[in-house]
Amino acid sequence: MNPFDDLYQEIVLDHYRSPRNRARLDNVPESMIHENPSCGDSIKLEVIVDDSGRLTAVRFDGRGCAISTASASLMTEKLKGLTVEDARAMANRFIRSLRGDDPVEALETMGDLVAFKGVAQFPVRVKCATLAWHAFLLSLPKASAA
Amino acid sequence: MAVAKVAHLGGRTVEEVREDFPILDRTVHGKTLAYLDNAATSQKPRAVLDAIRVYYERGNANVHRALHALGEEATAAFEQDRAKVQRLLNARSKHEVVFTRGTTEAINLVASSWGDTFLKKGDVILLTDMEHHSNLVPWQLACARKGCTLAFIPLTPQGALDLEATEKLWTDKVRMVAVTHVSNVLGTVNDVKAITEMAHARGALVLVDGAQSVPHFRVDVADIDCDFLAFSGHKMCAPMGIGVLYGKEHLLERMPPWMGGGEMISAVHRERSTWNELPYKFEAGTPNVEGAIGLGTAIDYLHRLEFPAIAAWEAELTRYALERLQEVPDLTIYGTAAHRGAVISFNLGSIHAHDVAQYLDKEGIAVRAGHHCAQPLMRLLDIPGTARASFCFYNTFSEIDRLHDVLLAAVEFYA
Numbered sequence: 339m340n341p342f343d344d345l346y347q348e349i350v351l352d353h354y355r356s357p358r359n360r361a362r363l364d365n366v367p368e369s370m371i372h373e374n375p376s377c378g379d380s381i382k383l384e385v386i387v388d389d390s391g392r393l394t395a396v397r398f399d400g401r402g403c404a405i406s407t408a409s410a411s412l413m414t415e416k417l418k419g420l421t422v423e424d425a426r427a428m429a430n431r432f433i434r435s436l437r438g439d440d441p442v443e444a445l446e447t448m449g450d451l452v453a454f455k456g457v458a459q460f461p462v463r464v465k466c467a468t469l470a471w472h473a474f475l476l477s478l479p480k481a482s483a484a
Numbered sequence: 485m486a487v488a489k490v491a492h493l494g495g496r497t498v499e500e501v502r503e504d505f506p507i508l509d510r511t512v513h514g515k516t517l518a519y520l521d522n523a524a525t526s527q528k529p530r531a532v533l534d535a536i537r538v539y540y541e542r543g544n545a546n547v548h549r550a551l552h553a554l555g556e557e558a559t560a561a562f563e564q565d566r567a568k569v570q571r572l573l574n575a576r577s578k579h580e581v582v583f584t585r586g587t588t589e590a591i592n593l594v595a596s597s598w599g600d601t602f603l604k605k606g607d608v609i610l611l612t613d614m615e616h617h618s619n620l621v622p623w624q625l626a627c628a629r630k631g632c633t634l635a636f637i638p639l640t641p642q643g644a645l646d647l648e649a650t651e652k653l654w655t656d657k658v659r660m661v662a663v664t665h666v667s668n669v670l671g672t673v674n675d676v677k678a679i680t681e682m683a684h685a686r687g688a689l690v691l692v693d694g695a696q697s698v699p700h701f702r703v704d705v706a707d708i709d710c711d712f713l714a715f716s717g718h719k720m721c722a723p724m725g726i727g728v729l730y731g732k733e734h735l736l737e738r739m740p741p742w743m744g745g746g747e748m749i750s751a752v753h754r755e756r757s758t759w760n761e762l763p764y765k766f767e768a769g770t771p772n773v774e775g776a777i778g779l780g781t782a783i784d785y786l787h788r789l790e791f792p793a794i795a796a797w798e799a800e801l802t803r804y805a806l807e808r809l810q811e812v813p814d815l816t817i818y819g820t821a822a823h824r825g826a827v828i829s830f831n832l833g834s835i836h837a838h839d840v841a842q843y844l845d846k847e848g849i850a851v852r853a854g855h856h857c858a859q860p861l862m863r864l865l866d867i868p869g870t871a872r873a874s875f876c877f878y879n880t881f882s883e884i885d886r887l888h889d890v891l892l893a894a895v896e897f898y899a
């Protein structure tokens with residue numbers, strides 16, 4: 339596969355064209371907007387945790403490129419139902435393997451997220467693919483306290 | 485498709501001129517490179533690359549100190565390059581040409597040295613709504629140090645400066661007007677001569693950001709009468725890391741040094757020092773001799789192509805690109821001022837600029853995507869960013885046709 343097709347895999351394009359769990363989150367304050375200043379992308383998240391500490395819903399709102407939109411969409415699906423700790427671990431693993439702190443092959447054990455393996459070849463786009471995940475990690479202390 | 489006009493770049497065709505640039509025949513992802521990111525940095529002709537290599541192979545020495553042949557040759561070359569800049573800008577004296585790392589450093593020098601000395605609490609720096617961060621942030625820092633404020637000349641819907649709306653901005657507190665000559669986003673060419681007249685009539689100084697103008701047409705500081713002008717070598721065929729601050733001698737004389745070190749001093753005592761004459765007062769440390777030689781060689785090269793011919797061909801390219809881009813459905817162009825340079829920012833429907841640029845890259849076409857170091861302007865336009873195609877004299881009509889065709893394919897792909 340050439341690097342471009344590797345970047346924009348079918349599953350990525352599918353989540354870009356029809357994002358899952360995207361909603362208007364006017365209730366989430368502006369101060370919770372997470373931005374990627376290099377491309378002007380911004381994202382807001384709503385993370386709902388039940389009494390047992392499981393994520394019952396993750397929704398996102400924002401505008402971004404195909405990679406950041408697809409990554410946010412896939413993230414909301416992957417995280418739903420996980421405990422806060424498992425979700426945190428998954429987010430850290432995803433970010434670490436895209437940033438090159440861990441081998442990118444680690445993504446192969448993460449289901450559909452393997453679709454982002456090609457992003458590692460495009461250092462500028464790593465920020466796009468990890469934007470939603472960084473936003474998620476930042477939203478966690480508040481969500482767990484809720 | 486329009487009939488491609490033939491460029492007369494110093495009596496040569498654009499195809500002949502392209503041979504001067506080794507990088508232009510490389511391929512990207514199996515496609516011939518179409519380099520349309522010239523507002524970010526230009527490519528370098530063999531003449532410049534050779535001059536740098538020959539300097540290191542045959543002439544390398546530190547300048548202004550060595551009493552040996554190599555040192556004298558390097559000093560002579562360095563000072564000749566300063567004289568070339570002086571003649572290019574039509575500055576009165578070599579003392580008015582300070583070598584810097586680039587436009588950013590030149591503006592910071594003025595904002596720090598002039599700003600810290602002459603700004604008083606309550607003074608106003610007048611900028612515009614189309615400034616690059618490099619002509620905004622240094623002034624924000626100066627304002628924070630000195631208790632001054634910024635004001636901004638607004639834009640017309642076409643992306644020109646709305647000079648009629650500035651009347652109320654001209655208070656007696658305005659000390660400096662810092663304005664870009666050509667917008668790196670909108671392409672607008674600002675009438676810096678008229679702005680300078682307005683500023684001087686009200687007792688304010690003018691700094692012109694020439695990063696996007698000096699590489700593309702003759703900029704005459706005597707004619708404009710601006711007090712300072714900054715530009716970078718790397719956008720005009722010279723290497724990165726060399727740039728120029730032009731300043732009127734009587735102003736530079738009254739400004740204190742910005743950085744201390746070797747070269748900028750006259751006599752150094754344990755407790756105090758006295759300063760070297762202009763421009764060396766502002767050139768602390770070993771300078772970028774390689775860069776100055778590269779810049780001098782680039783200026784010679786541009787003169788051989790002839791600046792009016794460069795400007796004419798780039799205007800043709802821009803006109804043709806605007807025409808072809810307007811044929812792409814749902815494409816929005818930002819900046820439609822009558823007087824414009826070879827920079828076109830656009831968005832393609834709701835497709836993010838990064839995705840547009842990535843698709844173009846797949847086909848070997850290099851454009852810039854993002855906020856172009858102009859976040860306040862992006863906020864005004866209410867967009868996260870744009871894609872931007874920017875041209876140089878070595879670009880061709882067929883590269884613009886490729887841009888057009890690949891944009892159509894990108895619309896299909898992301899639909």
